[in-house]
Amino acid sequence: MRLAFLVNDIATEIDEYTTTRLARAAAQGGHEVWYLGVGDVELGEQNGQLLARGRTATFAGGDTLRTFLARIQEGDAERIVLDDLDAVVLRNESIDDLQERPWASPLGAVFGQMLKARGVVVVNDPMSLIRATSKLYLEEFPEKIRPRSLVTRDPDAIERFVRTVGHSVVKPLYGAKGRNVFMIKDADETNLAQMTEAVLQDGYAIVQEFIDGGERGDARIFVLEGRILERDGKLAAFRRVPTGNDPRANISTGGRSVPLEVSDVELAVVDAMSEKLIADGMFLVGLDVIGDKVLEINAESPGGMQSVERLYDVDVCPSVIEALERRTQSIR
Template identity: 40%
Template sequence: MNIAFLVNQTHKEKVDYTTTGLALEAHRLGHKVYYIGVGDLAYFANGQIGAHARVVPQKEFRSTSTMLEALRESEKQRISAKELDVLLLRNDPVMDMESRPWAQDAGILFGQLASQQGVVVLNDPNGLAHASSKLYLQYFPAKVRPDTIITRNLVDVEKFYHDHKRKIILKPLKGSGGKNVFLVDGKEDKNMKQIVEAICRDGFLIAQEYLPEARKGDIRLFLLDGDVLQVGGKIAAIRRVQKTGDIRSNIHQGGQAQKVKVTKQLLDVAGAVAQKLKEDGMFLAGLDVVGNKLMEINVFSPGGLQVASELYGVDFCNAVMTTVEQRVGG
């Protein structure tokens, strides 16, 4: 098969990214692998969606680092939708929000057209259009969601703060990677106005109840096509523990990954959201769970799969790509 990975910018991809692991596994399975940066997308005169893409050379690679190096040295090739079997949307719109606002919605829009032209697009771009912000979480059962308000009004935030014993989390409605996430308590409430203004400068703000279990970090659990992702009885889940003095547990913000003892409580949270995610076409999703509450649902480019594979000694990337093969019938 011909498989393309849409990313923000090819030269900014890293060896430990989930996308890189998936691409290497697709290559090892014998597929032709393309990388497309959002800025490389195009609509051609013949009515075909396409791109100026880089292709992973047809040679053996022992690691993601050697594959990425060879990819970056390759010349771009013009390809069209009729040459592709699968397009994996792995770009994060939030990463382009400030410096390249024109790129934010491009993956979804071009993905929708590619789907109409016969390409299998994962995750489903129509589903992603509804999940373009953290507001998507509010469509899932209340029992698995933390108390939340979404607003741009300081008075709303102050009331929520006092209603929740003067300890809440503030973050942007559109955001990822732990950027602009604040814990506001008795020590920080004097800065409440400045924090709210800083977050609301770029849009709406989310205020969420603080969960004491967050001191132990959060759990990233992967769902594949509506089921908990597992290989050989080992479940793709990692506990992300924040570094000292930081409330963020994101790996790329210094968080450390640990194995997880998967409990019935965690599986119940996954079970409460799995069916809707599958119906929405969220082929690969990452759930961020604290205690029995779902803090976020990552559907654009959920990361940590290579880390999970290393922790448990199994190949979760292979499980994803073989499921892609089954979906396409290849």
């Protein structure tokens, strides 16, 4: 299988993260693997082919994640024809580019859609990703598995919602890594106006009812082709616990990961979402779950595989690559 991982910028990739682990698993499995940045693509002047300045990703015996990625980043770029690839894995985060490189923000999905139309397997589905980048995507799923919520740019509407619902969480509709996420105890919250103002600087706000148990963190569950990702009988899921008084459990904000014993409650949540995730071409997603409610669907570049490996001593990434290989073979 010839496949490429499309990232924001090869130079800024981090060795511990999930993309590196997926690429290493593919290279270890004998596949031809490339890294591309959003700014490395080119549309052929005469023949209309999509080309790119790619960096090859090869595995050498004894490679650590650090040495594997360093060899990619230090290697010379080569021109490759993207039309000839079997698969492209979209791992760029458009939100990261939105402020400093707005030109780059939509292009992962744009290039992905072009390649899909040319017969290349692209995951996750680029058109569905455009919807899933917004937290509005969660509203398309059954009401029973999502918290009561409001999407608005009206501060007064936010106050009315909190006054009606009580304990709530407000955050940007487009956001990641726990930025500008605030917990509101009630409508008499002293800093409600300042919290609302900070969130609305990023556009629309989404306000969700606070789910009981949220103060103890949430569960990150990886779902591959509509089922919980697993390897050697171990499920790719863990609990993220906030640090100190910070309500955010994101690992990027200092939260820590602990083992999670997946119960019938989490299995029922995934089952309720499975059919639509498959229909939307959501090959691999990360669900953030508290109890029987999903707070977010991480579809663009779901991360946390390092926590799975550390907690359960298993590398689940080969299961992802094997599923991708089966998908490419099914359309040949």
